[in-house]
Every structure is written in structure tokens, then in C-alpha cells.
Amino acid sequence: MTLTITSLIGQEKPIGIVIHGGAGYMNQANLSEAEIEAYEKKLNDALSIGYTILLEGGTSEEAIVAAIKTLEDSPLFNAGKGSVLCNEEIAEMDASIMLGKTLNAGAVAGVQLTKNPITAAQIVMTKSPHVILSGKGADEFAKKSGLAMEKPAYFITEQNLERIKLLKSEDKSEVEPTLPIDKRKNGINDLKFGTVGAVALDQNGDLAAGTSSGGMANKKNNRIGDSPIIGAGTYANNQSCAVSCTGHGEYFIRLAVAHEVSALMIHRRWDLDKAASYVIHQELENLGGKGGLIAMDRQGNVSMPFNTSSMFRAVKTNQGLSEVSIFK
Numbered sequence: 001m002t003l004t005i006t007s008l009i010g011q012e013k014p015i016g017i018v019i020h021g022g023a024g025y026m027n028q029a030n031l032s033e034a035e036i037e038a039y040e041k042k043l044n045d046a047l048s049i050g051y052t053i054l055l056e057g058g059t060s061e062e063a064i065v066a067a068i069k070t071l072e073d074s075p076l077f078n079a080g081k082g083s084v085l086c087n088e089e090i091a092e093m094d095a096s097i098m099l100g101k102t103l104n105a106g107a108v109a110g111v112q113l114t115k116n117p118i119t120a121a122q123i124v125m126t127k128s129p130h131v132i133l134s135g136k137g138a139d140e141f142a143k144k145s146g147l148a149m150e151k152p153a154y155f156i157t158e159q160n161l162e163r164i165k166l167l168k169s170e171d172k173s174e175v176e177p178t179l180p181i182d183k184r185k186n187g188i189n190d191l192k193f194g195t196v197g198a199v200a201l202d203q204n205g206d207l208a209a210g211t212s213s214g215g216m217a218n219k220k221n222n223r224i225g226d227s228p229i230i231g232a233g234t235y236a237n238n239q240s241c242a243v244s245c246t247g248h249g250e251y252f253i254r255l256a257v258a259h260e261v262s263a264l265m266i267h268r269r270w271d272l273d274k275a276a277s278y279v280i281h282q283e284l285e286n287l288g289g290k291g292g293l294i295a296m297d298r299q300g301n302v303s304m305p306f307n308t309s310s311m312f313r314a315v316k317t318n319q320g321l322s323e324v325s326i327f328k
Contacts, residue, residue: 014300016317017050017060017200019043019067021077023246023292023311028327039076040324043314046070047324050200051316060208060242061099061122064198068095068118068212071196075157077312079196080116083155083214085164086223091155093214094228095121096132100207100236107228108142109134112155115148118212121228123147132228160217167218195227197244199236199296201317207242207298209234209258216249225249231259238298240265241272246311247284247291255283261295272296276303 021043028036050067054060072080083091095117096107106125109132114120120142124133133141143149197211211234213227226233226249233249235258236242243258252258257279264275276295284291285307292306292313300319304311314324 014319015054016300017063018294018315019046019198020294021196021312023306023308026310042074043324047314047316054202060200060202060206063200064208064210067198068210069116072116077196078214079212084160084217087218087220089164090152093117095212096228096234097121097210098234098236100238105131105230107132108138109224109228111138113139113149114142115150119147195246199242199244201296207236209236209242209244211244226252231256235259237262241295241297243295245293248289251287251289272301273303277305280305
């Protein structure tokens with residue numbers, strides 16, 4: 001799904017935020033009204049927090065971090081507290097952030113103790129000379145930097161514990177679910193690729209993007225997906241756009257999906273919607289990948305294409321665009 005809105009000369013400077021809570025194969029028939037309402041409420045909560053920051057003159061960086069933290073703190077989404085579990089039945093989380101003005105970026109991979117991985121990515125960007133830290137070293141850096149830490153049990157929900165035991169009993173990973181969820185043997189009725197993310201445009205005209213993920217359920221050998229990889233799962237450049245992706249990470253890495261959207265805008269002079277839609281519906285589809293992305297440019301235009309049956313998403317701009325959606 002794509003939405004485009006263009007600011008007019010003479011109007012107030014465009015600001016806005018777009019968030020996502022993962023793409024996948026959620027079947028509307030398998031979700032109760034109460035479940036749908038809970039998802040939409042949390043999306044709206046995160047959206048409102050980020051948008052209020054922008055209205056009050058805050059930066060796009062501040063807005064996306066606040067919005068993503070809200071989703072990480074919710075057990076509804078596969079990031080932070082709601083992260084799916086790896087084969088060892090613990091959460092291994094990834095996150096990244098990038099600023100469009102400076103191209104500065106930070107990321108963490110495989111953290112197990114940091115309460116909000118997006119804040120760990122942020123301090124890697126602001127307080128270290130590196131772009132990516134991983135594993136124990138990333139958790140230690142976060143702790144030394146004063147970030148909130150939790151024991152591994154904090155991140156484990158009953159639903160995800162049940163899921164990992166089922167997947168292990170069938171000896172499979174949620175790598176590439178090609179069937180509608182109601183037709184899969186495991187019967188998990190809310191399968192989605194694990195990511196949350198946000199992109200924003202502030203009053204200074206600066207873009208920022210961030211992504212946070214619990215990764216793939218039943219992943220083994222410290223697998224790392226696209227979420228902490230700058231250019232694959234996250235990218236921001238004031239000359240083009242800000243992008244956060246959600247999907248089968250191996251494909252997003254191979255295509256450098258987030259950067260590809262920006263590159264098409266810069267080198268082919270395509271508009272945001274054409275570039276984002278082409279990457280998802282042509283390049284990703286042709287490779288066999290599934291997922292989606294959210295993107296915003298400096299004019300406040302928004303694009304949210306996905307090639308799965310659903311994607312948790314929400315957007316709000318001061319140019320009149322406001323929406324919270326799950327299904328196509």
C-alpha cells in the first residue's frame with residue numbers, strides 16, 4: 001500500500017512520522033476485534049508520542065527513538081519485550097538508527113540484556129567511533145552508558161515460549177512462510193516478520209530512520225538479519241528519503257533494500273513512491289523475498305509498500321495524512 005501527499009508552497013513546513021510493526025501473513029479472520037483493537041491502539045500510542053515530539057520542535061531522531069521504544073516495551077510486537085526466541089529459547093535482538101543530515105548511524109546485533117535496543121543503537125552512534133556492536137560487547141557498552149537493562153526472562157512472553165517449543169518440535173524456522181497462516185501446520189495465527197521501525201521528518205527538514213527486531217523465531221548460530229545493517233534494513237539521507245524495512249532479512253540484505261530506494265531517487269530521479277514500490281514489488285518479488293517498508297522524503301511524501309497480506313503501519317503528518325492500518 002502506498003500513500004503520497006505533497007506539501008504546497010506557502011504552507012507550514014512539513015513534518016511527520018511513519019511507523020511499522022512488522023509485515024507478514026496475519027489473517028484478519030484469525031484475529032478477534034479485541035486483538036485488532038489492541039494492535040491499533042499501541043500503534044497509535046507510538047505514533048502520537050513521536051508526532052508530539054515533532055510538533056513541539058523536537059528532532060526526527062528523538063521522535064523515532066521514542067516511538068520505537070513504545071513498541072519495544074509492548075509484548076505485541078517482535079522487538080524488545082515481545083521478541084521471538086532463538087533456538088536456545090532466549091531473545092537475541094537487533095536495532096539500528098541513521099540520521100539523514102549527517103549520515104551518522106549506529107546499530108547493535110544480538111543483544112540479550114538491553115531493555116530498549118534502539119537506545120543502544122543510538123549510543124553506539126553518538127558515543128562510540130563504531131557503527132555496529134554485537135553480542136555481549138554491545139550489552140556491556142549499553143550498561144556502561146547508563147541504559148536500562150533487564151534479565152533475559154523479561155523478554156520472554158508465554159506466546160513466544162509456546163511458539164519456540166512448537167517450532168523446535170517440528171525442527172523448522174520461520175524463515176520464509178509462503179502459505180497463508182491458517183494453512184500452516186504449526187497453527188500460529190499471527191505470524192509476522194519480526195521488526196518494528198519508524199521514519200520521521202522534523203521542523204528543521206531533517207530525516208531519520210530506525211529499526212528494531214527480535215529477528216527470526218528458532219534462529220540458530222547467532223543469525224543476524226537486515227535490521228541492524230545500515231543500507232539493508234535502515235537508511236536515511238536528506239538528499240532522498242528515510243527508510244525502515246520489515247521482511248525476510250536475507251533478501252533485504254542481498255538487495256540493500258533501504259539504500260536502493262534512496263539510490264533510485266538520487267540517480268534515476270524517481271519520486272519516493274515510484275522508488276519504494278519498484279524495490280518491493282519488482283526487485284524483491286523477483287528475488288523471491290517477502291516483506292515491506294515505510295519511507296518518507298523531505299517534502300512529507302510517504303510510501304508504505306508491502307508484498308505480504310498485511311503490515312502493521314501508521315502515519316501522521318501536518319499535511320493532513322493520518323492512518324493506522326494492518327491489512328491491505
